[in-house]
């Protein structure tokens with residue numbers, strides 16, 4: 001039976017059916033029906049979070065630890081079921097869906113630990129007899145707005161630190177992937193969160209998200225999504241003088257030098273550009289390859305691409321699932337056409353595929369003879385499409401890698417310590433990989449980028465405290 005999931009406001013499940021969640025591997029398969037909140041319900045959720053804040057922010061580490069640990073344990077215990085539903089609603093493979101669910105459990109476990117490690121500083125004042133305490137306090141009501149491509153990991157890496165540091169939450173997930181969001185809220189509710197601490201408002205960004213942006217009672221907004229929406233979040237947050245954090249797009253370069261291990265370089269490109277159907281902000285969409293290895297690299301990559309199994313996300317053999325929906329599929333095809341019109345050659349893939357069930361299947365595409373000025377090399381495509389840009393040497397590769405409006409991740413494949421070290425120091429990205437795919441990061445260290453990719457403090461690990469707390473400096477005269 002198709003489940004019907006409601007919004008969660010002030011400890012109650014509320015709302016009538018509003019939207020339907022369809023499996024992109026099989027458009028005849030309905031994952032569930034979901035309530036769609038309006039602006040009034042968003043307002044109720046914000047009011048509930050505001051009312052719950054004083055008690056939760058003073059609840060102390062043990063209460064928060066207990067909830068986060070219990071949630072982590074349940075997510076891990078149910079990883080196969082939750083991961084399967086994630087693959088059904090987003091289209092990434094079952095292995096990727098389960099892997100992402102395990103990641104979410106690890107994040108809750110990490111932040112359960114963080115609740116017991118919170119600390120401040122005591123320092124002597126420059127004035128004799130005066131002591132100074134530097135402490136961190138919760139920010140207040142945090143608005144969490146998330147995209148569709150990591151339906152459980154991104155909500156987890158925002159919700160877990162927000163709760164660990166004593167904030168209350170209004171959470172608005174992406175319309176395409178409500179099931180994973182609903183599961184995480186259901187689990188946290190049953191793990192013992194007091195009413196009003198975590199509120200779920202599923203619905204349209206332009207309605208529910210906008211109501212959050214417009215409310216003076218939302219003290220901080222953490223957003224992951226496109227640059228266009230990120231700019232709206234920024235403008236509205238400045239208007240209210242609230243804290244905000246943006247994680248947005250990428251056009252991540254993977255540099256391959258003549259001295260690279262060819263097998264490693266091809267593995268990195270294949271994984272970084274096409275796994276998760278290329279729908280990752282960290283995807284290697286620009287493959288910047290020096291002359292001496294270019295032809296061998298392109299031949300080997302095409303060979304490996306031809307062996308990729310594209311199919312139903314739930315089939316055990318599938319390596320690349322479908323594109324998330326018809327709109328994104330059209331965007332991918334449009335960018336392939338734009339690249340070709342600008343002079344790139346479609347060296348492999350790019351065609352729609354028929355499978356047993358109706359879905360949004362696309363053969364991963366490789367554009368060669370691309371230049372860094374083409375739109376297909378400058379704008380985020382967000383699909384299984386990569387461009388190969390030929391360069392003469394390392395210096396040109398570094399210049400091209402940095403010549404982009406984005407700065408999330410970058411990578412280099414080389415056996416030269418000198419070039420690897422120079423690249424780590426001079427790449428204008430928040431995260432740099434050597435002989436590794438640009439995608440694939442740990443949960444306990446900072447995540448984030450520069451330029452058009454990110455704004456505000458880093459996410460994840462201990463660095464998350466920068467966003468989810470505010471610093472207080474207190475003075476005491478003891479004589």
Ligand code: NAD
Pocket residue numbers: 145146147148149150172173174175203204205206207208209210213224225226227228229230232247248249250280281380382408453
């Ligand atoms: P999107 O900007 O369309 O939507 C993101 C969220 O914003 C959704 O929940 C949406 O409903 C909401 N939203 C839309 N309009 C709004 C408004 N007016 N006010 C408030 N909220 C509104 O992005 P998407 O298509 O869901 O996600 C894809 C994008 O996310 C890509 O650009 C990708 O690079 C980016 N992304 C970035 C990271 C990162 O960490 N840098 C990670 C994953 C995805």
